Amino acid sequence: MKGSSIDRVYVxxxxxxxxxxxxxxxxxxxxxxxxxxxxTFSLWPVHLLTSCCGAEFAATWSPRFDAEQxxxxxxxxxxxTNFIVIEGTVTRKMACALRITYEQMPNPKFVIAMGACALxxxxxxxxxxxxxxxxxxxxxxxxxxxxxxxxxLARAILELRKKIREKNIAxxxxxxxxxxxxxxxxxxxxxxxxxxx
Amino acid sequence: MVEALSLDNIINxxxxxxxxxxxxxxxSKGYIEVVVDASHIVEAALKLKSMGYDHVKSxxxxxxxxxxxxxxxxxxxxxxxxDLAKTIIGLTADIPRDNPxxxxxxxxxxxxxxxxxxxxxxxxxxxxxxxxxxPLLVIPELAEKKVLRKxxxxxxxxxxxxxxxxx
Numbered sequence: 001m002k003g004s005s006i007d008r009v010y011v012x013x014x015x016x017x018x019x020x021x022x023x024x025x026x027x028x029x030x031x032x033x034x035x036x037x038x039x040t041f042s043l044w045p046v047h048l049l050t051s052c053c054g055a056e057f058a059a060t061w062s063p064r065f066d067a068e069q070x071x072x073x074x075x076x077x078x079x080x081t082n083f084i085v086i087e088g089t090v091t092r093k094m095a096c097a098l099r100i101t102y103e104q105m106p107n108p109k110f111v112i113a114m115g116a117c118a119l120x121x122x123x124x125x126x127x128x129x130x131x132x133x134x135x136x137x138x139x140x141x142x143x144x145x146x147x148x149x150x151x152x153l154a155r156a157i158l159e160l161r162k163k164i165r166e167k168n169i170a171x172x173x174x175x176x177x178x179x180x181x182x183x184x185x186x187x188x189x190x191x192x193x194x195x196x197x
Numbered sequence: 198m199v200e201a202l203s204l205d206n207i208i209n210x211x212x213x214x215x216x217x218x219x220x221x222x223x224x225s226k227g228y229i230e231v232v233v234d235a236s237h238i239v240e241a242a243l244k245l246k247s248m249g250y251d252h253v254k255s256x257x258x259x260x261x262x263x264x265x266x267x268x269x270x271x272x273x274x275x276x277x278x279x280d281l282a283k284t285i286i287g288l289t290a291d292i293p294r295d296n297p298x299x300x301x302x303x304x305x306x307x308x309x310x311x312x313x314x315x316x317x318x319x320x321x322x323x324x325x326x327x328x329x330x331x332p333l334l335v336i337p338e339l340a341e342k343k344v345l346r347k348x349x350x351x352x353x354x355x356x357x358x359x360x361x362x363x364x
Contacts, residue, residue, distance in 0.1 A: 092336050126351055128344055129335055193336060 032171030039082070039108060039170035040161040041071035046081040048101055051088025053115040053147045060150040067150075070157050078104040085153070086133045089117035089124055095131045096192040102137045108173040110164070112156050113139045116146040131189065138185040204229075207284055214244050228272060228285035235290040235299050242271070242288060242305045249278040250286055253302070256312040258320040262347045265294045267320060271302065271309070292322070301327040319345035 020037070023029050049057065060067045061074060075081045078101045090098060102109070113133050116122030119142055124130050133139060140163065141156045164170050173179050208222060208229060218241045220232040233241045250273040259268040271288040275281035292299050301324035303310040311333060313324045318332035321343040332340040342349060 091334075092339070093334070126353065128339060128342075128351055193338075 032168060032175065035171040035174060036165050036168050040164050043070070043072045043083045043110065043157060043160065044075045044081045045072060045083045045085050046078050046101060046105065047074055047076050048084060048098065049087055050090050050094050050098070051115070051117060053087035053118075056147045056150055056153060057085055057087050057114070060153045062150075065150040065154055067154050067157060070154070070161070072157055079106065081105055082109045084109070084111045084137070086111065086113045086118045086137075086139075088115045088147070089122065089130050090133045090136065091129050092131055092191065095133075095136050095187070095189075098133065099136050099187060099191055108170040108179070110160055111137050111139045112141045112143065112153075112160065114143045114148055114153060114156075116144060118142070119144060122146060131187075131191065134185070135189070136185070136187045136191060138179075138182060204284065207281070210248065211245075211286070214248055215241055218244070225287060228287045230287045230289055232289045232291075235292050238288070238290045239300045239302065239305065242273075242302050245273055245286060245288065246305055249275050249281045251275050251277055251306075253306045253309050253312070254285065256309065256316055258316050258322055258345075260294070260320065260345070260347045262294065266291045267294050267297050267322060268292075269299055269316065269322060273306070297322045298325060299323075300325050301330075303327055319343070321346070 020029070024034060045057075057074075059065060061072075072083070082105060084098075084102060084105070086098065102111070111133075113119060117124060117130070118133050120132065121127070121130060123146075141160050143152050143156050145152060167181060169179070169181065172181075178184070204224070208224075211229070211231060212219060212222060215231070215233070218233050218237045220234060221230075222232070223230050231241070252274065254272040254274055256272070257270050259270070261268065268289060268291050273286045273288055274284070290299060297320070299322060301309070301313060303313060303324070304326070310328065313327055314330060314333040316322050317324060317327075317330055318335055318340040321340075324330060331337070335344070
């Protein structure tokens with residue numbers, strides 16, 4: 001079975017990659033496209049395990065599912081990464097750490113919210129101590145499930161890459177200086193308790 | 198070789214060691230419940246420690262709004278003494294609900310320090326002479342509300358209230 005040409009680009013095809021490299025060397029591609037192409041193949045998530053979906057996050061990078069084939073490698077320092085996977089519920093104290101980590105990462109940066117808790121509270125939807133992650137950071141892709149399987153996270157990474165390539169998010173972000181295709185999200189609550197003296 | 202201590206022997210030795218301090222002693226589900234007066238809790242803990250109970254497994258508090266009291270329970274056990282390690286002591290004291298002050302046991306058992314902070318943030322129990330009494334897991338604004346007391350009512354939310362906006 002032959003997939004569509006666009007599918008083959010996103011999972012990596014040697015012939016297409018060679019053709020693109022040739023176009024790139026001959027100057028047929030714009031610089032912005034190269035930036036988008038490079039960003040999709042280097043989405044490095046930062047280690048910020050908020051909850052139990054972190055086990056699925058670990059399994060995604062295990063040899064069986066091997067998310068490193070998409071160019072994604074979990075890394076420790078937020079200054080060297082451009083991608084956050086929010087694994088599960090975010091408590092009020094963790095929201096501060098999440099926002100600080102997000103602010104420390106260089107542009108362009110992307111967020112995937114994983115699990116029912118990250119979508120709308122999940123098990124803890126009526127709790128006094130959680131916040132919704134989309135009130136704290138701008139989220140690109142949501143993955144439902146409790147917990148989502150590793151395949152779902154791998155698929156979400158592919159969808160994020162598709163989105164970056166089709167909308168040219170990374171290159172536009174670098175050229176214009178900020179992200180125009182969605183609203184800026186700043187926390188309405190005082191997550192780090194810096195507003196009050 | 199010394200014979201293994203039975204449960205009755207342990208209860209008898211606790212009665213002997215804590216003479217005059219114990220209000221009541223009974224076998225509860227899974228542990229021996231030792232109720233003492235709140236003013237004697239440090240004394241009782243010191244005597245339990247000299248018996249061989251060298252650590253505290255957990256601390257909890259129970260809120261009784263109708264009787265207007267809060268019951269603080271320290272679950273102590275032993276690592277070194279094999280006979281005592283099979284049992285758990287529930288060192289219990291009742292304190293008034295409107296003025297929940299009790300002496301801290303952090304000078305007796307060092308492992309108590311963090312767990313007392315947790316009881317403080319969830320129930321508002323103030324531990325006297327605690328070295329560093331501030332909230333551990335929740336933010337201070339939430340700790341003021343004393344969230345695990347019975348009269349704290351969690352706001353009911355609809356599942357459909359907060360749908361992420363489209364972009």
